[in-house]
Amino acid sequence: MVHFVGAGPGAEDLITVRGLRLLQQADVIIYAGSLVNPGLLTAAKEGCIIHNSAYMTLEEVIEVIAESEKAGRTTVRLHTGDPAIYGAIKEQMDELEKRQIPYDVCPGVSALFGAAASLKVEYTLPDVSQSVIITRAEGRTLVPEGEQLAQLARHQSTMILYLSSALAVKVKDELIAGGYPEDTPAAVVYKATWPEEKIVRTTLAKLPEAMEREQITKTALILVGKVLDGAYSKSRLYDASFTTEYRQGKNADGNKGNQSV
Numbered sequence: 001m002v003h004f005v006g007a008g009p010g011a012e013d014l015i016t017v018r019g020l021r022l023l024q025q026a027d028v029i030i031y032a033g034s035l036v037n038p039g040l041l042t043a044a045k046e047g048c049i050i051h052n053s054a055y056m057t058l059e060e061v062i063e064v065i066a067e068s069e070k071a072g073r074t075t076v077r078l079h080t081g082d083p084a085i086y087g088a089i090k091e092q093m094d095e096l097e098k099r100q101i102p103y104d105v106c107p108g109v110s111a112l113f114g115a116a117a118s119l120k121v122e123y124t125l126p127d128v129s130q131s132v133i134i135t136r137a138e139g140r141t142l143v144p145e146g147e148q149l150a151q152l153a154r155h156q157s158t159m160i161l162y163l164s165s166a167l168a169v170k171v172k173d174e175l176i177a178g179g180y181p182e183d184t185p186a187a188v189v190y191k192a193t194w195p196e197e198k199i200v201r202t203t204l205a206k207l208p209e210a211m212e213r214e215q216i217t218k219t220a221l222i223l224v225g226k227v228l229d230g231a232y233s234k235s236r237l238y239d240a241s242f243t244t245e246y247r248q249g250k251n252a253d254g255n256k257g258n259q260s261v
Contacts, residue, residue: 002065002075002101004089006082006108007031010194012039014114019106027073030061035080035219037194049073062095069101082110085134086162112160114192115221118199123158125232129225131157137164137171153178158225165220168208175224180204185228190220201228 003022008014015023023029023043031041033054041050049068053061061077068075079087083105096103112134116123123132133152136143141163152159153175164171165188176182182205190198202210204224211217236242241249 002069002077002096002103004077004079004083004087004092004103004105006106006110007036007040007078007080008109009081009111009114009192010037010197011114012037014109014193015040016106016108019108022076022106023078025074026076028064028068028075029078030056030064030075031078032080036078040078058091058095061092062099065096065101066099069099079108080111081114082108085110085112086136111162111189111192111221115160115187115189115223118189118192118197119187119223119228121227123160123225123227125227126235127233128230129156129158129227131155133157133159134162135159136162137167137174139164139167139170149174150178153180156180156226158227159223161222161224164222165211165216165218168211168222171222171224172204172207175204180224184224185226185230187223187228188214188216188220189223190214190216192221 003026005019005022006016007019008016020043023040024045026044026048028049028051029041029044030051030053033052044050051064065075065077077092079089083089084107089105093103124130133155135147135149135152137149149171156179159175161171182203184204186202186204186207188200188202188207188211198214198216200210200214200216207222239249241251
């Protein structure tokens, strides 16, 4: 059996309870190199075979998994964050299905949530942004037509960019060209939740120089949007006048308030 496991954003204790249990039970672990906190590997049982996939091709990863399965071993494929986001797991799962090797997926805490916790922000604020765009700047890896940053910027929603730290100038130029004001709040979180985490708060116009000053060129998230700084309306969910399935809302005079929808 093969288990794809999300290791979380960095901190050792942000792996899920299920993920840690699977890690402790594994006979073989293939982990995503420096992106995974090495401290997690100390959970491996004695005799566990450990591979660093940073030095492996897809074919080599699948070969190790196939040999492990043939020997009746349990394999954990340990990915950073949540494997569903830029984890390149689809191609691995397809290869396992071709070989009729059973597998499952254990979700993890993505870096975008680790960054939110470190920044102490909420990505979805009433009257500010109710949508979150998770994307990347186009570099050596192209993005599908229609997903260029300038086009996504039209939505003016909260935007979180992975794999774009070396493209700060491109990020700034395209987002401003797409409609974000130059003074839109921006933040960079380097290695979110790791001991060496670094947070930089700036504006979109000053993003490149702020990243250059802090020498951040990789392993960071870029966050853009008004939710990072500014006014917002309180949620109606906890408003005393708002009726929900569990609570009857009341007006200031004590009478019944808005009906639930």
